[in-house]
Amino acid sequence: VPEPFEELADLDKLVHEPARLAILTSLSACSGADFLFLQRLTGLSKGNLSSHLAKLETAGLVEVHKQFVGKTPHTSLALTDAGRATIELHWDQLERLREAARHWQPPRDAATTAGEAEVNPG
Amino acid sequence: MNELRERRKLHYLASRFEALKGLQIASFGLFLFCLGSGMLRMAWEHGRDVPLTAGWLVGFALLFLLMFTAGVGEILAPLYYRRYGSVAPDRRRLAAHLLTLTPWLLPLWVLIAAATLRLISIGVMLLVCTAMAAVVVLVAVTWLHGATPRELFTAAWFGLVGTVWYLVPGLPVHGVPQTSNYFFRAGVATGWACAALGAAWLVGGLLDHAVLVRLLRSTASGVQRHAGEVKATEGTASA
Numbered sequence: 001v002p003e004p005f006e007e008l009a010d011l012d013k014l015v016h017e018p019a020r021l022a023i024l025t026s027l028s029a030c031s032g033a034d035f036l037f038l039q040r041l042t043g044l045s046k047g048n049l050s051s052h053l054a055k056l057e058t059a060g061l062v063e064v065h066k067q068f069v070g071k072t073p074h075t076s077l078a079l080t081d082a083g084r085a086t087i088e089l090h091w092d093q094l095e096r097l098r099e100a101a102r103h104w105q106p107p108r109d110a111a112t113t114a115g116e117a118e119v120n121p122g
Numbered sequence: 123m124n125e126l127r128e129r130r131k132l133h134y135l136a137s138r139f140e141a142l143k144g145l146q147i148a149s150f151g152l153f154l155f156c157l158g159s160g161m162l163r164m165a166w167e168h169g170r171d172v173p174l175t176a177g178w179l180v181g182f183a184l185l186f187l188l189m190f191t192a193g194v195g196e197i198l199a200p201l202y203y204r205r206y207g208s209v210a211p212d213r214r215r216l217a218a219h220l221l222t223l224t225p226w227l228l229p230l231w232v233l234i235a236a237a238t239l240r241l242i243s244i245g246v247m248l249l250v251c252t253a254m255a256a257v258v259v260l261v262a263v264t265w266l267h268g269a270t271p272r273e274l275f276t277a278a279w280f281g282l283v284g285t286v287w288y289l290v291p292g293l294p295v296h297g298v299p300q301t302s303n304y305f306f307r308a309g310v311a312t313g314w315a316c317a318a319l320g321a322a323w324l325v326g327g328l329l330d331h332a333v334l335v336r337l338l339r340s341t342a343s344g345v346q347r348h349a350g351e352v353k354a355t356e357g358t359a360s361a
Contacts, residue, residue, distance in 0.1 A: 017349075017352070018344075018345050018348035018349045018352060019345050019349060022128065022132055022341065022344075022345045025128075025129055025132045025133065025136075026132045026133075026135065026136040027136070028133075028136075029132070029133040029135075029136035029137040030136045030137060030139070030209050030210060030211055031210040031211065032209070032210040033136065033139075033207065033208070033209045033210065034207045034208050034209075035207065036204075036206065036207030036208075037139070037206060037207030037208060037209055038207070039207070040206050040207060040338050040342065041132070041135065041136075041338060041341050041342065041345075042341070042342060042345045043341075043342025043343065043345055043346050044345070076208075076210070078210075091129065
């Protein structure tokens with residue numbers, strides 16, 4: 001595996017899944033948000049969003065508060081301290097990867113070998 | 123690395139969600155524009171002798187405006203809540219914005235006072251403005267520490283601004299003379315300020331609402347697209 005991309009394997013897959021990454025990122029920019037806002041933000045169905053939130057709650061990254069506003073149930077979510085630290089670390093990792101990928105050049109011998117293989121496929 | 127592009131959008135949406143509910147501020151802008159236009163018309167028609175009732179009319183119009191805006195806010199807030207949900211804003215960020223805004227009010231009010239009422243003491247106006255700014259900062263600081271509910275903060279803010287808006291055009295009614303030049307007459311500068319601010323809030327509010335709708339659609343489709351790409355990549359890898 002080429003060096004700059006080795007860190008890709010170290011990315012936390014729980015966090016890096018697109019919907020969960022969007023949830024955590026948006027929650028990191030505010031004190032908290034409710035279920036409907038996250039549903040609009042991600043475009044997920046209620047079931048899918050609940051499933052993602054359950055995973056994040058189990059991992060201790062978000063805390064879920066359920067209450068009634070009048071007669072309507074209202075679910076609000078907020079990042080835990082661990083969740084805030086995790087998402088910041090994750091974005092740092094992604095930024096580093098992007099920088100590494102920008103300056104990365106394939107090793108000369110590997111590139112030559114690949115070029116020769118293209119010229120002489122047999 | 124599409125996520126990096128989406129990050130900015132997500133941050134923007136979550137941190138400015140309250141501000142992006144533009145229809146509320148647009149309704150306030152519309153009535154502020156109407157109020158400003160009314161004040162300009164009144165100053166134009168009555169010339170130097172603003173009738174005693176005019177100051178009261180401005181006061182009542184302002185009261186009506188505040189009540190109407192509160193009513194519209196009461197109607198629009200649940201609509202936004204049911205359609206887009208809610209976000210608890212980062213108090214520190216909002217308070218920081220308000221505290222940054224407050225010092226600019228001071229020269230603004232002095233400018234209005236100087237333009238509309240040349241004979242009134244700038245020192246007195248400065249004192250009043252400083253007291254007003256101090257109260258706003260005090261309320262903002264207590265709000266920052268969670269001691270003041272948000273509704274009370276908003277009421278205090280509008281109350282203070284409303285009082286000054288009433289006082290400045292209303293001063294000639296209470297015997298303070300004014301100049302013969304229309305553009306420096308009481309109520310004219312305030313009228314222009316109200317009309318301009320109202321127009322800006324009206325247009326800005328509508329644009330904010332459009333940005334909110336567009337960004338929510340964009341982030342939702344972005345998440346769906348990325349999820350699809352991840353699934354396709356995993357499928358290819360397992361194959």
